[in-house]
Amino acid sequence: MNTSQIVVTLLGLILITGIAWFFWGPRKGGFRAPVTSRGYQEAMVLVKGGYTPDVIVVEHGKPVRLNFRREETASCSEMVVLSDFGKSAMLPQGEIVPVEFLPEKPGEYEFSCQMGMLRGKLIVE
Numbered sequence: 112m113n114t115s116q117i118v119v120t121l122l123g124l125i126l127i128t129g130i131a132w133f134f135w136g137p138r139k140g141g142f143r144a145p146v147t148s149r150g151y152q153e154a155m156v157l158v159k160g161g162y163t164p165d166v167i168v169v170e171h172g173k174p175v176r177l178n179f180r181r182e183e184t185a186s187c188s189e190m191v192v193l194s195d196f197g198k199s200a201m202l203p204q205g206e207i208v209p210v211e212f213l214p215e216k217p218g219e220y221e222f223s224c225q226m227g228m229l230r231g232k233l234i235v236e
């Protein structure tokens with residue numbers, strides 16, 4: 112191999128590694144819900160082909176309010192289910208629907224549409 116072939120091969124490897132990391136690498140962070148004046152840890156969640164943000168970080172022992180706003184007509188997302196907290200809500204298009212609960216124990220909890228196709232995660236610290 113000459114120098115340019117080596118360079119191209121290396122660049123290719125770097126690119127492949129980068130793509131693999133992007134799709135399968137660990138996802139850090141997530142949106143940390145700030146405490147509002149009403150004493151809730153609040154986050155807006157956009158529902159459109161998925162949940163944005165799809166990872167929400169809160170502290171345990173403090174009430175949480177997730178304000179879901181659905182901006183699509185696809186029936187898939189018309190309901191959100193937080194099974195670990197015994198909560199679910201219909202999400203009419205364009206309306207802000209608050210869902211409140213108290214996360215008592217640290218851990219990771221999923222929320223999803225009723226068929227489990229759209230998923231989000233709540234990290235309770």
Ligand SMILES: [Cu+2]
Nearest residue numbers: 187224226228
């Ligand atoms: Cu669905």
